[in-house]
Amino acid sequence: MASATGATLIEDFLAMLSAERGAAANTIAAYRRDLEGAEELLGSLPSACAEDMKQLGAAWRDLAPATVARKCSALRQFYGFLLDEGVIPADPSAHLPRPAARRPLPRILDHEQVAALFAQAEDEARADSPAPLRTLTMLELLYGSGLRATELVSLPLSAVPRDAPFLTVTGKGGQARMVPVSGRAAEVLARWVQLRKSGSDFLFPSGKSHLTRVRLFQLLKELATRADIPAAKISPHVLRHAFATHLLEGGADLRVLQTLLGHADIATTQIYTHVDSARLVGLVNERHPLADRTLSD
CATH class of the missing domain: 1.10.150.130 (Tyrosine recombinase, N-terminal domain)
Structure with a gap:
């Protein structure tokens, strides 16, 4: 060489x-x-x-x-x-130069905004009309399983779980991983599978292929507007960030979160510790072996 x-x-x-x-x-x-x-x-x-x-x-x-x-x-x-x-x-x-490029903290939705988004989507999907039910299903998988936009829209029908509550997802670099599907997401997913047009290998078919990322962005922003949430605050990645941050708030382990998100390097996952720093400080104060001891002890 x-x-x-x-x-x-x-x-x-x-x-x-x-x-x-x-x-x-x-x-x-x-x-x-x-x-x-x-x-x-x-x-x-x-x-x-x-x-x-x-x-x-x-x-x-x-x-x-x-x-x-x-x-x-x-x-x-x-x-x-x-x-x-x-x-x-x-x-x-x-x-080579070593610029101090500071990675921005991810934008997320708070719990109230997520609740408002789901309330709007669930209300619109009650009649089992295809388009609203598809939007609700995608919302469940973005926020409930932390999928990336490309991972979501390109899901094959074969990825839908039959017995085990997991989806098989192909992430960055062609790496496959298993992501959990909540009970409520599984119910919505089952409704969508029954209602979607047959004849396509994709879970979210569109034309001869699958729904595009651009159309996914549009659908989410339109839903946010109807839920009185600024459209600028919504994107598939914002929902993925909310999934990760809210799990961390609930006590999820960082290594588990790394697996769920499909991060090759845990340094990528660690950005969420800045978002939830208050909980981490409280965790040290509560769980450290010296937490109950005073200086006089």
Whole structure:
């Protein structure tokens, strides 16, 4: 591999990400853009040195910190790959900039807003009309099981549980996981399966394929407006955040939450500890072995 070109090495690196780490297609595409963009600036990534890394930092000066952080992450992983493969003798990526990109806390709905959203959806679905019942079913799975938008709309009919109260979901990078379905969600799901049009392999069919993410966003925002909740506060991901935060408030373990959400790294899940920091402080005060002891003791 030592004589391979920069373009070939980028392809080899991306193939490794896909095969060994199960990276999603969007991640592969983003890394490709970042690496090819860096090579356009430097001429050759494998032969780049520390000064070249500083040059990249200067070229990215006007970009958002989060964008720079992503580009740097792509390059650090790429150079780590080249080092492991024996293509380069030393890793120059230590000289890349380290922007302090602060991850924003997720937007969530409070319990009252969630209740209002469900009350509206349940009221509209009482007559078992297909469209309102479909919306209620999707709402149950977004908030009740914490699914991502893409995971939800692309669910095959075969994922619907028969005996066990679980859905089989294919998440990022093609990774499958089991997510629980509550008793109430199972009831709504059963009603929808009986009412939906037959002949499609998807749980939420639309035309020759499945419902789109864009249409899912639209349906949720329309429902929120009818429930007197600002449409800007609603999205599938906001409902997923509410699922996670409200579970944490109820005492769920962070590792369990990581499994339910399908996070590869628990660091991604830990953002919810900032949302529910008050409960965590109370938990330490109540459960720590020294909680009942005073300084005089």
